Structure formats: structure tokens, C-alpha cells
Amino acid sequence: MKVETKLKLAAACIVVVMSAIALLPHFVTASVTEVMAELDKAIAREREYGVLLNYLSDAEAAERGYVITGRQEFLEPYHEALAALPAVGKALGTGPIPAAEQKALEDIARLTAAKTAYMREVVRVRSADGAEAARALVDTGRGKQYMDELRxxxxxxxxxxxxxxxxxxxxxxxxxxxxxxxxxxxxAIDIVLLILAGLAGNRVLTQRRKAEQHANDISRQLRLTADIAERRNVQLQSGGEMLHALELAETLEEGAQIVALYFSRLLPALSGSMYLYRHSRDILERKATWGQAHDPDIIEPLDCWALRKGTQHFTHGDEGTLACRHVAESGARLPRICVPLVTQGNVIGFITAEGMALGQDDSATERAWIMQLSEQVALALSNVQLRASLRHQSVIDPLTQLYNRRYLDETLKRELARAVRRGAPLAVIMLDLDHFKRVNDTFGHEAGDLLLRHVGTLLLQSIRGSDVACRYGGEELILLLPDCSLEHATARAGRLRQQIRALNLAVNKDVLTASASFGVAAYPVHGDTPEALLQAADAAMYAAKHGGRDRVDVAPLPAPVPVQ
Incomplete structure (x- = not known):
């Protein structure tokens, strides 16, 4: 075989391999995008199942509260939860569903219908026949059986x-x-082919100068292609790791730290920042920075052309170009790109990056990679926001901004176990606003809500970082005080009583005042179970009510158990 033929074959092989390497990242990117889409669907389905169970649990808790107390306030979250169930069920039944899951959904729908019908029956019996009839119906265990099967x-x-x-x-x-x-x-194949091409070229060095030049050109292109492919592979791996980490992030601040960490690896030749809107959406805050960026901490939406246009904005950094105002504040004169973070048509912020690499001839690939990263980060941060919002809604009472009863039940068990393990005290203060029904009847429910909000704010301002303030139900509130003795808890309850007594709220042209009755109990004096502590604090609170209200009562010591 002639040398020329060998050179031609080698060149053809190199071109084929180079083409394969150039095409490989596109196929991998498409494959990764498909897998990420499936991940998003799976996360959404899993979250919808969790929301369904939360609504059922909320409805059950409200139903039990109404059976025990007979107060209409418990029916508000009960009806809200029941009203939300059809939408969740419809969402779960939408789209292509595997046969196995369809069967499970039918069972869940059947049990949900049975559970809700049972709860409506309990509420009806409690309203019509009273507490004893309702308790008898509850004692049958049907509700617990339905709930256990649903869980x-x-x-x-x-x-x-x-x-x-x-x-x-x-x-x-x-x-x-x-x-x-x-x-x-x-x-490796390219390297072998390159060596063969070099050996063949050396044999005809004096006669084949053009062939040698051609081989050198192929060599340079091969190295460039290999470098690009290797870099793209590293970027894809790091990008996948970043998205997985963002999937597990609990807050936007944690997500921003993840973005700053991985963008320094994904864009090593560039510096930049990520800005996100505040809740007021009037300004954007710098949440993440990588490289040597010196961007301002806070900017206005009109300071960035990318936010104005709704699409990416690139400038070479030369005088006379359309530069963003936040770039002028930083004093930088480097090529820069700004890309808005858009998810489901909503702009949540933008990413800006600068560096000489953006001004090179092949910078279009780098800019395309930044835009792809921005799309993935926007979707991931939107999911983080959604998860944080759902988590907040599931444990916070919307009126008082205190924790709800569900959070109290979980936290009391955890803190009591910690107190038992450490041999430390744990106090519980239960308070009930005096004559709250009279406030609603006299001033209106808006005044009652205003009073609850102010008392909730007062509690939040009066507790330590380790304390937990909860709305137990209606006008009943609870403080959970780790590492606090019975004596200190009683003193703190007294100060809170005085602060509530000092409230003067303007309602129309009237002044609304309030008082509260307090019950105090503590571990280990009044018991070593959550139920015992809550019952002791509740009994003390009712003793304060019966004793004249606007006072603090300490739960009496439990009677000693006789020795058999």
C-alpha cells in the first residue's frame, strides 16, 4: 500500500473519530436531560402523595379536636383539608399512570372516600348527639383503620x-x-493514529511537505477536539452532581452555596454572580459569587438588560457597548453575559458571568453552556422554593405565625426524649385567652384575629432560640421550654401574663385589652410522657380559669402510686 494511501486512510479515520467525539456530548446531554425530566416528574408525584397524606392528617386532627372540645374553630381546618382533597386526587390521576399505580390510586381513592365519609359522620354525630355519641363512634376504630391503610x-x-x-x-x-x-x-485511538501519521510523514519528509503540514493540522484539531470532549464530559458530570445537590437543598441560601461551589468548577475561566429577587420583587440580592467577581450586593431590576429583555444579554466590554448599570458599578471592562433565570414563565433572578474566555472566537459554545446551566439552575431553585414553602405551610399557623399542633406533637416527643437522655428539665406553659368568645361577639372576629396575632408576636419576641411557641387550637397557645425548671417557667409565665395584660389594641374607636390564664407543668415533676405533661398543664390552666382567670397556676404533683 502506498504511503499516500496510508496517509489518506489515517486522515479519514481521524476525521471519523473526531466527528464521533464532537457528536458524543450532544447525545449525552439529551440523555441526561431526559433523565432529569423523569426525575422532576417523580419528585412531583412523590410530593403530591405527601400532600394528600398531610391533608388527611390535618382533617383527622381537626375532627378529633372538634369531638373533644366541640369548638367550631376546629372545623375550619377540617373543611379546608376536605375541600383540598379532590384537587390533589385529580392531580394524582392526571397523565399516563402505570397499571400497578392505577390500582393503588383506586384503593387510595376508595379509602379516602371511606375516611372522609367516616369523619363527616363523626362530625355530624358530635353536632347532633353530643360528645359521648361521637366518642363511641370514634372508639370503634374505623377511622384509625382507614388512616393506617392509607398511610x-x-x-x-x-x-x-x-x-x-x-x-x-x-x-x-x-x-x-x-x-x-x-x-x-x-x-487513545486518535493518539495511535497520530503516531502512525507522524511515522509515515517522517519517511517522506523531504518529498511530502504538504502531507506533513496536513498531518500537523489534523494533530492540532485532534488535540482541540479531545480537550473539548474531555472538558464537556467533566462539565456534564459536575452539572449532574450540582443538580442532584440542589435536589436535596432545603433552603434558597443552601442552594445558592451549591451554585457558587459548582459554578467555580463548571466555569473555571470566568467569574460571576447569581442574583435572586426578594419576596417584595423590588430589588435583587446577590446570593452566590465565584471567581474574582466584584458585583454589587443589591441591584434594581432595571439595572440589568437581560431582565429588561427577558433573554440573555452579551457585551464585549468595549466602550460604546450597551452595558448593564450593575456592570458600570463594578468597574469591570471584560466581556460579560447576563442570563435571566426563568421557570414556568416566572423570572426569579439572573446569572452574570465575565471573563476573557467570552471574547474569544469559540465563545459561542461557552455562552450556550452558560444558558443551559441557567435553565437547569432556575428549575432546581424553583423546586427548592416550592419545597421550602410546602414545609413552612405544613408546620406554621398562618394567623399567628406560631408552630401548629402537628409540629408541637413531633417536637415535644423529641425534646422530651432529649431531656430524659440528658437528665435536664423540660417545662410546658399552656395559656388560654380569657373571655375570647366575648371579644369575638363584642368586637368581631377580625378583632379576635388581631388579638391572636399580637399575642403570637409577643410570644415570639419573648422566647429563647431553643424555645418553641405553638398554637394548640383556637385561643389556646403553648410554650415548650427545654432546659427550663418549673420555677423559672412559672416566673416566665408571670411575666407573659403581665405583658398580655398590658396590651392595648385599637379596634375602630374602642380599645381592646386582654388577659390570659396560664397552666405550668414540667418534666420530671409532672410526668415523663408528652400526654402526661400536656394533661398536667391543661389541668393547671383550667384551674387558673376557675380560680378567677388572669393568673398562673402550677400543676399539682401527681399522687404517688401505692406499692403493691
Missing amino acids: VRIGAQETAYANYRAGLRAQLAARSSLAANVTSVAT
């Missing part, structure tokens, strides 16, 4: 989706690993 079936679906997400992550890792292996093999 099992919904938990099974959540577990199935969690396993499905784990499989998707494993699939993502496997595809990234495959891309890395293919790239390495292709690079």
Missing part, C-alpha cells in the same frame, strides 16, 4: 417513587461514566 398505601407509593428516583440517578451516573469511557477510548 401504608401512600407510603408504598412514596417508597416506589423514591426507589424510581434512585434508579434514575444510577442511570444518570452510568450514562456519564459510559461517555467518559468512550471519550477515553476515542482519544
Whole structure:
């Protein structure tokens, strides 16, 4: 075979391998995007199952509160939860659903209908026949049986989706690993072909100067292509790691730290910042920075052309170009790109990056990569916001901004176990606003809500960082005080009583005052279970009510158990 033919074959092979390497990132990116889309769907389905269970639990808790107390206030969250159930069920039944999950959804729908019908029956019996009849109906255990079966079936679906997400992550890792292996093999083949081309060129050095130049050109292109492929592979792997970390982030601040960490790896030749809107949406705050960026901490929406246009804005940094005002404040004169963070048509902020790499001839690829990262980060941060909002709504009472009863039940168990383990005291203060019904009847429910909000604010301003303030139900509030003795808790209750007594709220042209009755109990004096502590504090509070109101009563010591 002639030397010229060998050179031509070698060149053809190199071109084929180079083309394969150039195309590989596009296929991998498409594959990763498909897997990420499936991950988002799985997360959404799993979250909807969790919301369904939360609404059922809220309705059950409100129903029990109404059966025990007979107060209409408990029916408000009960009706809200029941009203929200059809929308959740409709969302779960929308879209293509596997046969196994469809069967499980039918069972869940059947049990949900049975559970809600049962709860309506209990509420009806409590309203019509009284507490004893309702308790007799509750004691049958049908409600608990329905709820247990629902938890099992919904938990099974959540577990199935969690396993499905784990499989998707494993699939993502496997595809990234495959891309890395293919790239390495292709690079090795290119190197071998390059060596062969060089040897053949040396044999005809004096006669084949043009062939040598051609081989050198191919060599340079090969190295460039291999570098690009290797870099793209690293970027894809790091990008996948970043998105997985953002999937587990609990707050926007934590998500911003993740973005700053990974963007310094994904864009090593650039510096930049990420800005997010405040809740008021009047200004944007710098939440993440990487490299040597010196961007301002706070900017207005009109300071960035990308936010004005709703799309990416690029400038070479030269005089006379349309530069953003926040760039002028930083004093930088480097090529810069700003990309808005858009998810579901909503702009939540923008990413800005600068560096000489953006001004090079091949900078279009770098800008496209930044825009792709921005789209993924926007979606991930939107999910973080949604998760944080749902978590906040599930444990915070919207009127008083105190924790709700569900959070109290979980926290009291945890803090009591910690107190038992450490041998430390744990105090519980239960308070009830005196004559609250009279306030609603005289001044209106808006005045009652105003009073509850002010008392809630007063409690939040009066507690330590380790304390927990909760709305137990209606006008009953609870303070959970770790590492606080019975004596100190009683003193703190007395100060709170005086502060509530000093409230003067303007309602129309009237002045609304208030008082509260307090009951105090503590571990280990009054018991070592959550139920015992709450019952002791509740009994002391009612003793304060019967003793004239506007006072603090300490729960009496439990009677000693006779020795058998």
C-alpha cells in the first residue's frame, strides 16, 4: 500500500473519530436531560402523595379536636383539608399512570372516600348527639383503620417513587461514566493514529511537505477536539452532581452555596454572580459569587438588560457597548453575559458571568453552556422554593405565625426524649385567652384575629432560640421550654401574663385589652410522657380559669402510686 494511501486512510479515520467525539456530548446531554425530566416528574408525584397524606392528617386532627372540645374553630381546618382533597386526587390521576399505580390510586381513592365519609359522620354525630355519641363512634376504630391503610398505601407509593428516583440517578451516573469511557477510548485511538501519521510523514519528509503540514493540522484539531470532549464530559458530570445537590437543598441560601461551589468548577475561566429577587420583587440580592467577581450586593431590576429583555444579554466590554448599570458599578471592562433565570414563565433572578474566555472566537459554545446551566439552575431553585414553602405551610399557623399542633406533637416527643437522655428539665406553659368568645361577639372576629396575632408576636419576641411557641387550637397557645425548671417557667409565665395584660389594641374607636390564664407543668415533676405533661398543664390552666382567670397556676404533683 502506498504511503499516500496510508496517509489518506489515517486522515479519514481521524476525521471519523473526531466527528464521533464532537457528536458524543450532544447525545449525552439529551440523555441526561431526559433523565432529569423523569426525575422532576417523580419528585412531583412523590410530593403530591405527601400532600394528600398531610391533608388527611390535618382533617383527622381537626375532627378529633372538634369531638373533644366541640369548638367550631376546629372545623375550619377540617373543611379546608376536605375541600383540598379532590384537587390533589385529580392531580394524582392526571397523565399516563402505570397499571400497578392505577390500582393503588383506586384503593387510595376508595379509602379516602371511606375516611372522609367516616369523619363527616363523626362530625355530624358530635353536632347532633353530643360528645359521648361521637366518642363511641370514634372508639370503634374505623377511622384509625382507614388512616393506617392509607398511610401504608401512600407510603408504598412514596417508597416506589423514591426507589424510581434512585434508579434514575444510577442511570444518570452510568450514562456519564459510559461517555467518559468512550471519550477515553476515542482519544487513545486518535493518539495511535497520530503516531502512525507522524511515522509515515517522517519517511517522506523531504518529498511530502504538504502531507506533513496536513498531518500537523489534523494533530492540532485532534488535540482541540479531545480537550473539548474531555472538558464537556467533566462539565456534564459536575452539572449532574450540582443538580442532584440542589435536589436535596432545603433552603434558597443552601442552594445558592451549591451554585457558587459548582459554578467555580463548571466555569473555571470566568467569574460571576447569581442574583435572586426578594419576596417584595423590588430589588435583587446577590446570593452566590465565584471567581474574582466584584458585583454589587443589591441591584434594581432595571439595572440589568437581560431582565429588561427577558433573554440573555452579551457585551464585549468595549466602550460604546450597551452595558448593564450593575456592570458600570463594578468597574469591570471584560466581556460579560447576563442570563435571566426563568421557570414556568416566572423570572426569579439572573446569572452574570465575565471573563476573557467570552471574547474569544469559540465563545459561542461557552455562552450556550452558560444558558443551559441557567435553565437547569432556575428549575432546581424553583423546586427548592416550592419545597421550602410546602414545609413552612405544613408546620406554621398562618394567623399567628406560631408552630401548629402537628409540629408541637413531633417536637415535644423529641425534646422530651432529649431531656430524659440528658437528665435536664423540660417545662410546658399552656395559656388560654380569657373571655375570647366575648371579644369575638363584642368586637368581631377580625378583632379576635388581631388579638391572636399580637399575642403570637409577643410570644415570639419573648422566647429563647431553643424555645418553641405553638398554637394548640383556637385561643389556646403553648410554650415548650427545654432546659427550663418549673420555677423559672412559672416566673416566665408571670411575666407573659403581665405583658398580655398590658396590651392595648385599637379596634375602630374602642380599645381592646386582654388577659390570659396560664397552666405550668414540667418534666420530671409532672410526668415523663408528652400526654402526661400536656394533661398536667391543661389541668393547671383550667384551674387558673376557675380560680378567677388572669393568673398562673402550677400543676399539682401527681399522687404517688401505692406499692403493691
